[in-house]
Amino acid sequence: MTKYREILRLKHLGFSERNIARNAGVSRNTVKRVAQAASANNIDWKTAEQMDDATIENRLFPNRKTSEPAHTIDFEYIRKELMRNGVTKKLLWTEYCESCRLCNREPLMYSQFCYYIQQEEQKRRATMHIPRRPAEMVEVDWAGDPAHIIDPDTGELLNAYLFVATLPYSQYTYVEAFLDEKTRNWIRAHVHMYEFFGGVTTMLVPDNCTTAVNHARSDWYTAALNRTYGEMAEHYGTAVVPARVRHPKDKASVEGNVGKISSWITAALRNEEFFSLAELNAAIRNRLDQFNARPFQKKECSRQEIFENEERPQLRPLPATPFEVAEWKTSTVQFNYHIVLDGMYYSVPYQYIKKQVESRLTDSTVEVYYEHERIASHARLHGRPSQYSTVKSHMPDSHQGYLEWDGERFRRWATGVGENTAAVINALLSGSYAEQQSYRSCMGVLKLGKRHGNAMLEWACERVLRYTSRPSYKNIRDLLLGGSDRQQAKPDGEKESRRGITRGARNYGGNK
Structure with a gap:
């Protein structure tokens, strides 16, 4: 796409059409048409500074294309060929003669051929004093x-x-x-x-x-x-x-x-x-x-x-602050919604997983862009490699919930259910080598309370604690799945047996 924004910026700085065309990579006719269209539509650099090239193109003359100038080969071709290894004037003259005979033209003699080449080269050696303006x-x-x-x-x-x-x-x-x-x-x-x-x-x-x-x-x-x-x-x-x-x-x-x-x-x-x-x-x-x-x-x-x-x-005045050296890098967002920059990990919104993004690194900040739009910003990490900078809002909702898992949260929830549930949760949290190992079991017990009700969960926890000081999620789940109907059908005032499950005398050879 034509660099409309750069053309208008250089025009604002007072550059000639020739210099603008060279710097923006377009023809002088293109520069002239852009300037005329901008003047007709009242678009100056202050207005164009807030736009991108596509927007400016739509405002000026969308879908207009410039034609490429025709390329001719004459002494320029000879000059370039002579720069190649092994190519001599004698070889080029032989080829020139052959092309002349094919076109039924009389070729020059070798001395004339070399003379005209020399005359052309002397024209190229002309020098010129270019006056310079102050601060130009x-x-x-x-x-x-x-x-x-x-x-x-x-x-x-x-x-x-x-x-x-x-x-x-x-x-x-x-x-x-x-x-x-x-x-x-x-x-x-x-x-x-x-x-x-x-x-x-x-x-x-x-x-x-x-x-x-x-x-x-x-x-x-x-x-x-x-x-x-x-x-x-x-x-x-x-x-x-x-x-x-x-x-x-x-x-x-x-x-x-x-x-x-x-x-x-x-x-x-x-x-x-x-x-x-x-x-x-x-x-x-x-x-x-x-x-x-x-x-x-x-x-x-x-x-x-x-x-x-x-x-x-x-000289033009210096800006208020000096330019901060920045480096641009391209990387792909990993499945853990992080990118790797100089051995450090920086998060981006999880919606950009497997997308290619550009990062702007300074000594103090890291900015991540996708299609020229900034999607993340971090303080730059220094020191030990493989450090993570993670923004919570970049994570999926399920992963954000995982960050909220901690022992105190489970204990507060269990206390609200009952003392037996709190005792089970305390036993689960203290029964692992690392507290984090029991978080899934605690989450499972929490879901049992939602499925069967807090009263049934408190009952199951009380029953399990009678027989073991190290309860597990499976104990409570099995008890709730197999014992909820019996608990609801049990008549009031009936005393529960404090003994374990007995098989009866017949299992031991006795008669009953």
């Missing part, structure tokens, strides 16, 4: 050469990777070292970068790395951002425009400063030893301040001066 964009990348720290416990030499960010207008630069280049540190580096600059630029231009772009969902023309990276961009109100693969000129400022940082910081600190990341970053900050305050070779000013005087005042 920031370019970010990882430096190629890492710094090093020493593990104080093992003495092992560890790599520390340098995150580099540059404002193209002033060339003002930020550098920080991290132990890896994973998503969590990538996002932290951006948060620290914005705090260092004291504001936010309109655009953010990262490398086409896996921590920024989801390559599984991207193609040559469209770059799909990782979900966490996109959330961070929306939190700071900036637009991410990833550089193309193998196009370093898309972020020429930071690429140029990476080499300077390698000389001014990494090489300058090569003979110093650091035993923690904090020590290394303190030394980097000291060298970075000198680098930014150092005058340009061909200008009578420094990066620091241009930034403070011209660029800082035009």
Whole structure:
């Protein structure tokens, strides 16, 4: 589906149709039609922010499709073929001649063929100076050469990777070292970068790395951002425009400063030893301040001066709170209505059993979503693995009732029936190695009271306690099933025999 919401957001930020088309993965005609339809229907970003793409599409022009531009093959085909192993101009010229003969056309000579290829390549080498506006964009990348720290416990030499960010207008630069280049540190580096600059630029231009772009969902023309990276961009109100693969000129400022940082910081600190990341970053900050305050070779000013005087005042203000690093994971709800995240178990409503859900993890919270709707929220568990966070309302009614089973509940119920029933329940609860083992027996006795009445249950408990101090559910059940009629038919005043069941003299060889 077309990213109508993203198109309207970038239009609100003042982007050109070309940049919006590139970032949203659509044609410029689509951007133009969306903008015109939004204007005609009085739909701006403030209104669209509360809608999803399907709703906006229904409000604008549902079911409209854009046509794909036709693809042509000429010198572009030759250029790509020459990048393949073993392909030469001689081979391509031979194929070209064969195709010309099939079309009854006169082919060029080999020298002419190479000449035209060379002329086309020279056109591609044309360069252009692009003027930058203050606070327009920031370019970010990882430096190629890492710094090093020493593990104080093992003495092992560890790599520390340098995150580099540059404002193209002033060339003002930020550098920080991290132990890896994973998503969590990538996002932290951006948060620290914005705090260092004291504001936010309109655009953010990262490398086409896996921590920024989801390559599984991207193609040559469209770059799909990782979900966490996109959330961070929306939190700071900036637009991410990833550089193309193998196009370093898309972020020429930071690429140029990476080499300077390698000389001014990494090489300058090569003979110093650091035993923690904090020590290394303190030394980097000291060298970075000198680098930014150092005058340009061909200008009578420094990066620091241009930034403070011209660029800082035009930066967008920082949000009230910094972005909290979040991680998204996909999992399937188990039959116990829990999902497993980093070895911990979190409950979701039992109606979603065997459904695939998405979870957003921060350092303090876990939020679970199904089809973009939040269905559960938990405080994140830390420490010992296999811990459970269970919300009672997520459980089926029968399972919620089981949670209410405890010894005191059964004792209160039995006391309301009678002293003999209370004695039986006490005997059942105390007769097991663990009290929980007798809960089912107590529940069975409770159901006998509902089936036969409390008076009959009290009678059965009194009879059972005469013969044993360790009654069971089966004793009471059998007595009620076989003795309820006799109890109702027994005449008043008749004394009950306190002896057990006797067989009579005939069973022992006597006469009667």
